[in-house]
Amino acid sequence: xxxxxxxxxxxxxxxxxxxxxxxxxxxxxxxxxxxxxxxxxxxxxxxxxxxxxxxxxxxxxxxxxxxxxxxxxxxxxxxxxxxxxxxxxxxxxxxxxxxxxxxxxxxxxxxxxxxxxxxxxxxxxxxxxxxxxxxxxxxxxxxxxx
Amino acid sequence: xxxxxxxxxxxxxxxxxxxxxxxxxxxxxxxxxxxxxxxxxxxxxxxxxxxxxxxxxxxxxxxxxxxxxxxxxxxxxxxxxxx
Numbered sequence: 001x002x003x004x005x006x007x008x009x010x011x012x013x014x015x016x017x018x019x020x021x022x023x024x025x026x027x028x029x030x031x032x033x034x035x036x037x038x039x040x041x042x043x044x045x046x047x048x049x050x051x052x053x054x055x056x057x058x059x060x061x062x063x064x065x066x067x068x069x070x071x072x073x074x075x076x077x078x079x080x081x082x083x084x085x086x087x088x089x090x091x092x093x094x095x096x097x098x099x100x101x102x103x104x105x106x107x108x109x110x111x112x113x114x115x116x117x118x119x120x121x122x123x124x125x126x127x128x129x130x131x132x133x134x135x136x137x138x139x140x141x142x143x144x145x146x
Numbered sequence: 147x148x149x150x151x152x153x154x155x156x157x158x159x160x161x162x163x164x165x166x167x168x169x170x171x172x173x174x175x176x177x178x179x180x181x182x183x184x185x186x187x188x189x190x191x192x193x194x195x196x197x198x199x200x201x202x203x204x205x206x207x208x209x210x211x212x213x214x215x216x217x218x219x220x221x222x223x224x225x226x227x228x229x
Contacts, residue, residue, distance in 0.1 A: 034229055049155055051221060054205035079228065091229060111229055117207075118228030121155035132156045135225035 001067060001075050003059040005050065007082040009089060019074050019096050026073045030103040031094040032111055038086040042127040048081045048090065051119035055079070062113040070106040072097050077110065079118065083125075109146055115139045147171070149178075149214070153192070154223035157199060160192035175201050176210045178220065192222070200225060 172178035182189035
């Protein structure tokens with residue numbers, strides 16, 4: 001069970017390989033990677049601000065809740081901060097379990113809680129100026145299904 | 147009492163500083179917000195709609211009516227947009 005908050009990029013393949021390395025009891029690994037998207041063609045950068053004193057603990061708390069609810073053999077959350085270019089990796093979660101259902105569901109759970117409970121804020125820097133990304137009502141509603 | 151108060155994202159931009167020390171006798175978060183709003187316009191601009199401002203006491207999310215009690219750090223920020 002690992003949480004990393006970092007400015008630097010990560011190697012998705014290497015992270016997933018490391019998650020189950022040397023183990024024979026894991027039958028399923030599910031991962032999600034969030035990327036900086038530019039749907040209009042005018043995004044220059046996505047700036048991610050966070051609350052350093054709170055971020056690590058908040059992510060660990062979300063991960064601990066997933067571990068309590070599902071039979072997980074390993075899990076990983078990496079979340080970046082700073083100024084990221086379109087196409088860049090923002091974050092990833094990965095969950096490993098004996099069976100796929102636990103791995104899928106827990107990864108979904110982690111993402112829902114990361115969206116609205118991890119202290120990050122996104123600012124889009126475009127050609128016409130910069131604007132903070134608003135939280136979506138649907139993201140808050142999504143928490144209720146767990 | 148003296149409180150470390152920290153701000154993030156557009157709350158930080160409206161208030162103009164990322165952190166400051168505030169001397170207050172407020173008993174809960176709502177009182178602190180009301181007090182700051184009377185001090186300077188920039189606080190009133192940041193806290194005009196508290197339904198879009200979240201609060202953490204010592205890095206734990208709390209409701210607006212949470213007592214400040216022995217808190218050392220109060221944080222104000224917009225709803226989070228992680229992931």
